[in-house]
Amino acid sequence: MDTTAQHDAQQRADRIAVFKAELALLERDQVLVLTEQQRSSLDEHLSQLLDELAKQFGVDVSESARRLSWVIRIATLLGGAALFASVVLFLHRIWGSLPESAHTPLLAAFPVILLVSAEVSCRAGVHAYYTALLALAGTIAFMMELSTLGTVHNMSSSPNAMLAWSAVAVLLAYAYGIRLLLAVGAVLFCAFSGALWVSIAGSDWGNFPERAGYIIPSAAAVYLIPPLLKRDHHKFNEVYRACGAALALGSLFIMSQVGYSYGTGLSTRAFEFACQLAGLGLSAAVVLHGLRLAQRFVVNTGAIGFVVFLFVRLHAWWWDWMPKYVFFLLLGLIAIALLLVFRRMRANLAGRNAQ
Amino acid sequence: MKDSTKRPVLVLLAGLVVVVSNLAAMYRAAQNRREASRGIVELTERDLAMVPVFGDSTVMLLQLKWRDQSDERRFRNSPDWFTAARLAELGFDCHVPASDPGARDYYRTMLPMPACVVLDTKGVRTRHEDGRPEKGLVAIDVGRDAGQLEKKYPDFTRYVIARGVVSLMFDDSPDSNDASRRPPQIRGRINQIVPDLISVPPPHNAGLLSLRSRGGSGEGSDNREPRYAVTVSWGTHGEPWVRQVRMLSDAVPFRP
Numbered sequence: 001m002d003t004t005a006q007h008d009a010q011q012r013a014d015r016i017a018v019f020k021a022e023l024a025l026l027e028r029d030q031v032l033v034l035t036e037q038q039r040s041s042l043d044e045h046l047s048q049l050l051d052e053l054a055k056q057f058g059v060d061v062s063e064s065a066r067r068l069s070w071v072i073r074i075a076t077l078l079g080g081a082a083l084f085a086s087v088v089l090f091l092h093r094i095w096g097s098l099p100e101s102a103h104t105p106l107l108a109a110f111p112v113i114l115l116v117s118a119e120v121s122c123r124a125g126v127h128a129y130y131t132a133l134l135a136l137a138g139t140i141a142f143m144m145e146l147s148t149l150g151t152v153h154n155m156s157s158s159p160n161a162m163l164a165w166s167a168v169a170v171l172l173a174y175a176y177g178i179r180l181l182l183a184v185g186a187v188l189f190c191a192f193s194g195a196l197w198v199s200i201a202g203s204d205w206g207n208f209p210e211r212a213g214y215i216i217p218s219a220a221a222v223y224l225i226p227p228l229l230k231r232d233h234h235k236f237n238e239v240y241r242a243c244g245a246a247l248a249l250g251s252l253f254i255m256s257q258v259g260y261s262y263g264t265g266l267s268t269r270a271f272e273f274a275c276q277l278a279g280l281g282l283s284a285a286v287v288l289h290g291l292r293l294a295q296r297f298v299v300n301t302g303a304i305g306f307v308v309f310l311f312v313r314l315h316a317w318w319w320d321w322m323p324k325y326v327f328f329l330l331l332g333l334i335a336i337a338l339l340l341v342f343r344r345m346r347a348n349l350a351g352r353n354a355q
Numbered sequence: 356m357k358d359s360t361k362r363p364v365l366v367l368l369a370g371l372v373v374v375v376s377n378l379a380a381m382y383r384a385a386q387n388r389r390e391a392s393r394g395i396v397e398l399t400e401r402d403l404a405m406v407p408v409f410g411d412s413t414v415m416l417l418q419l420k421w422r423d424q425s426d427e428r429r430f431r432n433s434p435d436w437f438t439a440a441r442l443a444e445l446g447f448d449c450h451v452p453a454s455d456p457g458a459r460d461y462y463r464t465m466l467p468m469p470a471c472v473v474l475d476t477k478g479v480r481t482r483h484e485d486g487r488p489e490k491g492l493v494a495i496d497v498g499r500d501a502g503q504l505e506k507k508y509p510d511f512t513r514y515v516i517a518r519g520v521v522s523l524m525f526d527d528s529p530d531s532n533d534a535s536r537r538p539p540q541i542r543g544r545i546n547q548i549v550p551d552l553i554s555v556p557p558p559h560n561a562g563l564l565s566l567r568s569r570g571g572s573g574e575g576s577d578n579r580e581p582r583y584a585v586t587v588s589w590g591t592h593g594e595p596w597v598r599q600v601r602m603l604s605d606a607v608p609f610r611p
Contacts, residue, residue: 092408092414093411093413094413095414096413096414097557098557100556100557103556104380107377112373115366119363119366122362138369146380149377151416152554153554153596154552154553154595155380155383155550155592156518156592156593157549164376167369168373171372172365174361176362204468204520258464
């Protein structure tokens with residue numbers, strides 16, 4: 001089963017628990033009193049529903065079960081990491097005595113075995129968390145394996161590896177509904193595109209973060225993927241938007257610090273100022289868009305970007321000449337003013353929803 | 356197509372990407388080794404030092420230790436022959452004079468570039484107190500076109516044409532030996548040779564593993580007689596591989 005179906009089932013079980021608690025309160029306050037028949041019918045239905053959810057999706061139907069599940073997950077994560085480390089260290093131990101012809105097949109087998117294990121565990125109906133863990137381990141193993149292969153064959157590094165890693169991450173994300181893997185894939189793809197542009201321009205691709213502006217087109221493309229999709233698979237739209245926004249804002253921030261003007265003809269200071277203003281504007285736009293789409297991660301990404309760019313701009317304007325206590329006092333007052341604005345916006349939203 | 360049908364297809368595609376990536380890497384390595392066109396040289400421990408590893412790892416990596424011909428410490432890896440003119444030949448845009456007030460801002464954002472670096476295995480690294488030269492791996496030239504460098508340095512048993520990364524260095528700091536400020540200058544710098552770590556596969560690693568297991572790491576390799584010599588080839592992509600390891604001191608074969 002995939003993680004989205006698992007997650008939806010758990011959310012339904014949680015909603016049932018909340019509903020039962022609220023119903024008890026309403027009955028206690030005599031606001032809603034059910035007849036015996038209604039009561040027993042409701043209890044029977046909810047009990048059957050929870051049994052089905054537990055059987056089909058392995059959801060936790062009580063608080064203690066939920067806590068125990070978290071303990072099991074943490075133990076599994078630590079145990080899995082320890083096994084992973086054990087295999088890596090064992091390979092290090094025997095590497096020098098293995099024939100050279102065995103090196104590549106042995107390295108390539110590692111991620112393939114993990115991918116097969118993920119698929120087998122999914123078909124066996126194992127809890128989606130463990131399948132996701134195996135898929136994530138498979139992706140990490142592929143990244144390590146390709147890097148190690150380059151070291152073993154004394155190859156110079158290439159940005160093409162990032163494209164391969166991105167492809168595997170995105171494919172597995174769609175296979176098992178793992179949002180983290182989709183985010184990893186999107187970031188790697190944008191990094192690859194930035195590195196490729198730098199390489200085509202004749203420079204060493206390893207320094208592509210210093211030309212973060214080359215990442216912005218691919219970040220914008222990632223942000224604009226959702227309207228092109230027929231439906232929101234595994235609720236991935238929010239991931240695309242959050243990743244695209246974070247990468248674009250991060251790139252603008254780096255551009256505002258590095259001082260390279262990309263042939264615009266602007267002076268260094270003017271270009272940095274323009275990037276900071278663009279960052280402020282884009283952050284605000286992302287927050288508004290996220291509010292409209294009701295996507296929490298998008299709103300948070302835009303909000304963090306706005307705060308960072310605002311602080312950087314204010315620092316550039318005031319830090320050198322203003323007494324430091326006045327600087328932080330003004331920052332605090334601006335934060336309070338923003339809070340009042342956002343509370344007003346929230347009240348307006350609540351009023352509109354009530355209508 | 357239903358989600359349950361799509362899933363195995365997606366996993367299969369992911370597996371295919373893994374396999375194809377590995378095959379592509381193997382193909383590239385095989386292409387590189389087709390011809391040792393960029394050098395077949397013997398390097399001693401002074402030029403290829405053992406890299407320390409953690410625990411009981413049997414991975415054997417040797418680090419390329421090359422020098423430049425610059426005497427000044429702050430111009431490390433920036434030889435005197437690597438001038439603004441050479442940088443311009445490599446493709447750096449050096450049209451702004453170093454004395455221009457905007458030169459610092461202009462040059463500080465320039466990114467490093469890939470280039471071919473010529474290493475001389477019999478270059479003079481330094482001179483002993485009695486004037487005797489100490490010879491070893493020294494960077495003597497750079498260029499964009501490996502073919503041209505191969506023609507310029509045809510002795511591939513002495514010269515290596517390796518891949519590297521070079522950058523532009525803008526120096527406007529005062530001369531520490533002179534109170535007056537010297538004029539700003541543009542110099543080239545060889546950032547690194549790529550790759551500078553060379554893996555030694557079995558069976559060539561046996562003697563080296565034995566040395567390491569007896570506590571002989573690469574530290575202090577400059578100050579003692581070299582204990583091993585490694586024949587390394589550089590192929591069509593400028594990437595090295597080990598052909599032979601010769602122990603110069605007695606070593607017991609390694610048994611894991």
